[in-house]
Amino acid sequence: MSMPPTLLLSFSDYEQQAKALAVVCGIPYETVLLHRFPDGESQLTLPVNLAETVILCRSLDDPNHKLVELMLTAQSLRQHGVKRIILVAPYLCYMRQDKAFHPGEVVSQTIVGHFLADLFDAVITVDSHLHRISQLSEAIPLEQAINLTATQPMAEFIEAHFTTPLLLGPDGESEQWVKEIATHFGFDYAVAHKQRLGDHNVVVTLPENDYARRNIIIVDDVASTGKTLLEAAKKLMPYQPASVSVLVSHALFIEDAIAQLNAAGVKQIYSCDSIPHQTNSVSLANILAKALQGVLQQ
Ligand SMILES: O=P(O)(O)OC[C@H]1O[C@@H](O)[C@H](O)[C@@H]1O
Numbered sequence: 001m002s003m004p005p006t007l008l009l010s011f012s013d014y015e016q017q018a019k020a021l022a023v024v025c026g027i028p029y030e031t032v033l034l035h036r037f038p039d040g041e042s043q044l045t046l047p048v049n050l051a052e053t054v055i056l057c058r059s060l061d062d063p064n065h066k067l068v069e070l071m072l073t074a075q076s077l078r079q080h081g082v083k084r085i086i087l088v089a090p091y092l093c094y095m096r097q098d099k100a101f102h103p104g105e106v107v108s109q110t111i112v113g114h115f116l117a118d119l120f121d122a123v124i125t126v127d128s129h130l131h132r133i134s135q136l137s138e139a140i141p142l143e144q145a146i147n148l149t150a151t152q153p154m155a156e157f158i159e160a161h162f163t164t165p166l167l168l169g170p171d172g173e174s175e176q177w178v179k180e181i182a183t184h185f186g187f188d189y190a191v192a193h194k195q196r197l198g199d200h201n202v203v204v205t206l207p208e209n210d211y212a213r214r215n216i217i218i219v220d221d222v223a224s225t226g227k228t229l230l231e232a233a234k235k236l237m238p239y240q241p242a243s244v245s246v247l248v249s250h251a252l253f254i255e256d257a258i259a260q261l262n263a264a265g266v267k268q269i270y271s272c273d274s275i276p277h278q279t280n281s282v283s284l285a286n287i288l289a290k291a292l293q294g295v296l297q298q
Pocket of ligand 1: 170171202220224228229
């Protein structure tokens with residue numbers, strides 16, 4: 001019996017985003033059943049009816065579990081005769097470990113990149129942290145390793161919710177996103193300098209600017225511990241801005257990050273829906289669908 005052409009698969013923890021993408025693309029959707037055993041192993045059950053091309057859609061927060069589950073799913077799909085497997089992972093893990101800072105340190109970015117390239121025929125992600133490389137394909141050696149940016153939906157969100165905002169990038173790397181978002185609607189923007197002293201320890205230095213009475217939005221790619229955003233917000237407060245808000249592509253917000261930001265006076269915290277989180281406000285379904293349709297047509 002011949003297989004249907006396309007199927008979009010995800011896991012129950014990513015169902016909302018994956019189903020939204022399937023609906024925009026007009027592709028049938030199914031869930032991979034997952035059971036995690038007490039010892040940490042994962043048991044996966046694929047749907048019985050697969051397709052010639054399967055799109056696997058899930059972000060890779062909680063990276064070590066999810067990378068193994070990706071591997072098990074993709075290898076099993078191949079064993080069942082699936083010809084083409086496309087990964088849509090709006091948040092890609094391990095992309096920040098892109099350099100050996102000390103002798104012997106493993107450069108995980110390229111190792112994870114090659115691992116994904118062996119499993120998939122194409123990879124689509126969003127605002128991946130490419131600091132020292134310019135193309136995602138330098139980390140994931142695939143012709144179709146596509147790094148989208150969420151700057152357009154983020155800019156539209158800001159335009160709809162703020163009047164004459166001032167965008168602040170909390171470090172040099174964020175300039176690429178902040179500048180592009182600002183350009184869409186002519187928002188003012190500034191970029192701070194950051195020195196990282198440890199996982200939970202950063203020093204942020206603001207550029208000279210008139211921050212008083214402004215509605216300031218700190219924009220970044222990923223909030224992990226939230227310390228980068230927190231330190232930027234703390235530096236802004238003495239200037240008595242009208243408000244300080246936060247908008248990020250990827251909302252990890254580990255442990256009490258949200259509470260700390262709130263305690264520092266950050267009242268509005270927004271994120272794209274790449275990682276399911278209470279702060280999700282900007283849908284990525286449309287930009288993902290456009291890229292996926294382009295890949296499917298090739
Ligand atoms: O400060 P936390 O939230 O832990 O880490 C996120 C920051 O670390 C950088 O790589 C990201 O671009 C972001 O600026």
